Ligand SMILES: Nc1ncnc2c1ncn2[C@@H]1O[C@H](COP(=O)(O)OP(=O)(O)O)[C@@H](O)[C@H]1O
């Protein structure tokens with residue numbers, strides 16, 4: 001069953017920069033897809049469109065039964081809030097909130113904050129003993145794991161990670177990939193973006209994108 | 221959670237907000253100082269301006285007529301007087317609180333022991349009146365003539381003490397402490413007065429002394445009145461020409477406004493057979509100077525608040541810019557525009573209010589400094605300033621936050637989160 005379906009999706013910035021051209025992509029429930037490609041190939045642009053952070057210029061996108069081309073900005077925000085868990089390359093955390101509070105903020109804007117549940121999410125990424133630390137007191141790998149915990153907290157149907165290990169050393173990269181493997185095993189649908197083949201091959205499937213076109217789709 | 225966000229931002233990133241609080245504090249302190257002074261300055265400036273003397277003189281009706289028609293002063297053969305007993309009525313008129321001081325006068329001559337005649341004025345120096353209302357009121361030349369320079373002391377009432385004008389004292393070689401003999405007895409010189417007017421050539425005695433000498437018990441020539449007045453306008457000028465020509469409504473407005481003509485009119489109503497005349501230029505300039513001082517201060521208030529608003533808007537914009545990733549993140553995880561704006565406004569308003577409270581109290585201090593240096597007296601803190609300053613401060617914060625709100629609305633999470 002397709003959770004996400006893109007048909008002929010194009011993205012043109014400022015009327016001239018063709019970042020994506022006629023992208024066709026299908027992601028099933030429970031699938032882990034890696035999107036690979038060199039820098040500037042349009043990976044982040046694709047993630048922004050799938051992650052409901054931006055409207056595509058043309059094409060059709062269906063996410064969990066919702067046509068993303070037909071919703072306005074406000075609705076896009078609520079689809080993002082309800083369906084998507086997002087992890088960025090930079091570990092974006094609110095600097096003046098503790099690890100636990102950073103997870104709870106996502107709950108707050110989604111429904112109601114629940115400290116126990118947030119703590120459980122931190123435990124899942126192995127950070128229950130860092131709950132009361134501020135981001136500045138955490139290592140990069142730990143910060144990224146807090147971001148993953150935050151992405152999971154509202155039970156998203158789709159987890160998006162744009163270069164989640166791009167700023168991490170190998171040990172932390174492995175730790176993070178281990179968490180993604182766990183999530184995949186639990187049945188989560190995941191899309192990771194990376195320019196590193198090492199990271200890409202961990203996923204179930206892999207597509208390569210170059211100059212805004214999908215080059216090939218293969219089962220790894 | 222909302223408050224956790226606010227608290228986290230305010231406490232853990234204090235420095236960002238201290239400047240906002242300081243800017244607001246500065247604006248509010250100036251504004252509340254100025255407003256306190258403005259509300260109090262009416263009295264202060266009037267006390268200063270009282271130095272220019274009476275702004276209303278009350279004389280008997282006939283004396284005024286003679287002077288108007290023939291250009292004569294009332295002559296000795298047939299002269300009208302006012303009654304001393306009616307003075308208390310001055311404090312019963314509608315604008316009684318605006319009458320700050322008055323003094324009755326009775327002018328005549330004293331024959332000294334050497335046979336020479338010298339001009340003398342009977343008056344009150346510092347007289348306690350028991351008003352019909354049961355209150356008491358201290359008034360007299362001491363209250364009116366703040367510019368008089370007295371070498372020695374003001375006479376104490378009932379002690380046969382007098383002031384001698386400086387020029388007269390020089391020509392007669394009279395000094396403080398001397399006793400002056402005249403046809404009715406002895407007078408003790410408690411002080412030598414120099415004021416630049418008739419007083420410099422006269423002996424100033426208790427009113428009762430002159431009444432006895434001139435055999436006019438209970439009579440006075442005129443009354444000098446010092447009243448706080450509202451500047452004249454068209455209505456006041458029309459009324460001054462002839463109050464009877466006003467419509468009922470105009471008349472009511474005029475009567476219930478502290479125009480010098482309205483006060484003079486009300487004085488004529490209570491003092492029998494009297495004519496009260498504004499000493500016009502002084503009365504007008506008094507109001508004008510007051511108006512201008514207050515206008516100036518309101519202008520300073522406005523400018524200080526404007527600059528505070530500009531300062532706040534700069535600081536807040538910088539704050540938003542610095543935090544664009546953090547705020548974009550909140551939007552990315554599902555915060556809508558409204559909740560992000562609410563969060564930022566709450567932070568700004570809390571820091572602004574903290575600054576405002578400090579600013580208010582600093583302003584009270586500043587008002588005292590202004591009062592002391594400019595008016596040589598403290599300023600009464602007017603509680604009305606608090607709500608006024610609160611409203612002004614909220615306007616400043618709102619105005620200062622407008623650019624930030626615009627920035628927040630256009631902030632796209634996709635743009636700020638994937639650092640390119
Ligand atoms: N907001 C934008 N405005 C204009 N051009 C953009 C914008 N975002 C991305 N691009 C352009 O689109 C292309 C794809 O960028 P991006 O999706 O960030 O690539 P990747 O993530 O694969 O490195 C690049 O040529 C980039 O310059």
Ligand SMILES: [Mg+2]
Pocket residue numbers: 043044045638
């Ligand atoms: Mg990218």
